[in-house]
Amino acid sequence: MKQLIKYAFLLISITTQAYAQDNLITNIASRKSVSLNGSWQYIADPYETGFYDYRYTELKESNPDAYWNTDVPSNKTEKKEHGYTDKYSLQVPGDWNHQKPEFLYYEGTLWYKKSFDVKKINTASRYFIYFGAVNYRADVYLNGKKLGMHIGGFTPFNFEIPAALLKENGNFLVVRVDNKRGADEVPTLNTDWWNYGGITRDVKLVEEPQTFIQDYFLQLKKPLVGKAPAARPEAEGWVKLNNWKHGEAVVISIPELKFKKRVVSANDSTALSFSLPKLQLWSPENPKLYRVVIATATDTVVDKIGFRTIQAAGKQVLLNGKPIFMRGICIHGEIPDEVRRAVGPQDARILLNRARELGCNMVRLAHYPHDEAMTRMTDSLGLLVWSEIPVYWTINFSNEAVLQKAKAQLKEMITRDHNKASVIIWSVGNETPISDTRTRFMHSLITTAKRLDSTRMISAALEVNYAALKSMNVIDDPLGQYVDVVSFNEYLGWYGGLPDQCRKANWSTPYNKPLFISETGADAKGGFHADSLTRFSEEYQEWYYKEQLDMLKRMPDNFVGISPWVLNDFRSPKRNNPLYQEGWNRKGLYDDKGNKKKAFYLLQSYYKEIKARDNRNK
Structure with missing residues (x-):
């Protein structure tokens, strides 16, 4: 009984603290608001002195040593051991890692402070602080009072400001940002991308009437x-x-x-x-x-x-009732040329124009929800979207608290973008290892996604157990019975063996559903040239794609598309070959300087052929 009570208390704590408000305001661009972007002062706090006392107990709200309280002494005798100054400032939105060399690999706590005035407070209005995303945990304080806390690095949230708290002059907004990875977080400790920290998307002060349109959903009936x-x-x-x-x-x-x-x-x-x-x-x-x-x-x-309308029907994906083949590419929310997190319309245009030049009609936004500027632009450019939450690799599938965190991020992703026509697939995860516990966890997410939005397809990138002696590789993950599209990641010729393994490889699934290759790729350092057998050369990557594309000609009739890994090289501390990687995943078709690799042109040519074939069949 004690264990049950303890467990129930944990769930209540998760609900009331981490996800303090369930009133996400959508279409924030259409709201009356004031931008709080720009220069914010900061304090680096790796020991979390501003949050805990020396016994590691959370400070009381009124404690003058807490970093959310004013740093201005009331008189010359008051002791203040923290302070905010323009000497230490960062741009918001933006990750801290690329803005200061000392933060290149920093994971920990930073305190952000923004001072602002309000020209005229309308006493008939309600005011909210809105964040596009903060990675990973955000504790938000206004004028020394805590508004709330949010967990999750890639989804939006907002807090209502109590009427008496906001002032016309001299407001100070403080955000404790903690991007440390955790075993019971989503994503977990181990990822193959860099964990950019900071207030990475827009911050706005939003004004609404007493009764307002919080959210809406309008789609064609399936x-x-x-x-x-x-x-x-x-x-x-x-x-x-x-x-x-x-x-x-x-x-x-x-x-x-x-x-x-x-x-x-x-x-x-x-x-x-x-x-x-x-x-x-x-x-x-x-x-x-x-x-x-x-x-x-x-x-x-x-x-x-x-x-x-979009739906999986038997072996096909139907867009407006007609079969479609998805010519895709995976994209990380990163601008490698400047070694930073992507943010805003300008970055979205750079990334999506590269995908369009490749010949794509679809992008997989991996492995987390990207900036809303991306999905607004895919709507206007006509690019189909796979949008995903960071349930990645081996998170703690047996932990109910982790499941609730994943569901919260799933809900926030769907709520933000459920009116975007370009979004056709909600993905609940990537490469999760098969077990009964994991399948129950993932099935629960799928059920939640379908309850939140029944108009779109649901999928997840599944792992593959390659056939050791046989030529037929079967995607029989038990999660396949619950998804609408059976999607899988395969790397024949990079992880194990050489690309010529593709010549004898065939693929099938026991599920009568569309089959989609959600990842495939090989590393190549841009500008490194050698023979095709030399790993990390552009020629090896080119050979890899040649064999992969030849293999696709033998795919079964339920094969509906592919999104190779990945558009651009991106930072990853897992990749430490000192000659060819140097902290970068090099599977991009563009290198980290924005140059096209040889494999780019092979995939571009393949997509042109597929597009011409589909146009003839219309």
Whole structure:
């Protein structure tokens, strides 16, 4: 009984502290807000002196030695052992690792402080602090009072500011950021990418009316399996009001379609259902977006939404009722040319234009949710998206607290992007080793994802047990019975053997579902040339891709696409060959200076052939 009580208390603690508010405001770009980006002062605190006392007990909120409290002495006798100054400042959004040489490999705690004024506080409004992402744990304080804490390095969160706390002059916002890896975190201790720390995405002060449109969901109703959308497609969804009042009216309008519908809400979540005549469907060839206006008596939100259907039907993936082959590439949220975390529209355009030049119609955003600028831009450019939470390798699948952390990140990812037409796959993880415990864990995530959004496909990148003596490699992971697309990572010719192993390799799965190669690739140091047998040469990587692409000609008829690993070289402390890696994963088709490797042109040519074939078959 004591153990059960202890376990229940743990779950309550997780819910009330780590995920203190369940009111994520979506489409933040459409809200009335003030940017808090720019220069923030910081204190490096590897011993966490500003958070714990010398007995390693969390400091009381009023303790003057706590780093969230003012650093200005009230008089000359007051002892202050911390201080913020412009001498020590960092740019937000941005990781700390690339901004200061001493932080190149730093993992630990930094305190950020931003002072700001509010021109005029509207006493009829409510105010929120919004963060696009902070890696990994964020404790947020305003004017010495704690607003809350969030765990998870790649998803957005916000906290409401108590009415009496915000001032017109002299506000100071302090954020304790801790990016230390943990055995019971998501992701866990071991990853194959660099753990960039900091306030890595936008920070905003958001103003809302007392009752406001917190979230909404508007997509086409999924047709019967194998059927194209109707001539007058049915849209459905909901609008969620914060501080809902009985009888509140919600008006949905799409001016270009001359469409307007008024619905009276019966509770805080108002269901929507209506037909949309003369609708142009969103697709990579025609990424049509409509201006959608959602309004109440006190609030208006404007968005650009594309309408399309996506589903797995037997052995095919159907976009708007028609089979599609996904010409993909995996992308890390990193700008290797500048050795930093990617942030904002400019970085998104750099990464996505490289994918488009390769000939892609799809990107796998690995291994975590990327900046929202990426998914907004994939909507406008017409690139399909696989979006993933960092349930990666061997996390603690037996720990209920870890499962709740994964579900929280899954919910935040889906909530932020559930109106993005380009997002077609929610992925619940990558290369998780098979066991009954792991399968129950992953199945729970899949069930959660389908409950949150039934309009998209669910998948995960599965591992492969390669056939030792036989030519047939079978993807029979028990998780395959729950996903919509059977996706797998394979590296024949890089991890074990040489690329010519592909000549005798064949692939199958016992599941009557679409089959997708979610990763394949080989390292090559850009500019290093040798014969094709020399590892880490561009010629070896080129040979690898030649054999892989020849193998794809023998794939079964449920093969629906591929997203090779990876678009760009990226930082990874696991990769320590002193000649060819030097702390970089070199599987990119672009090197860390932005130069194309020889394998780029092979894949580009293959994608051109596939595109021409698909155009002939239309």
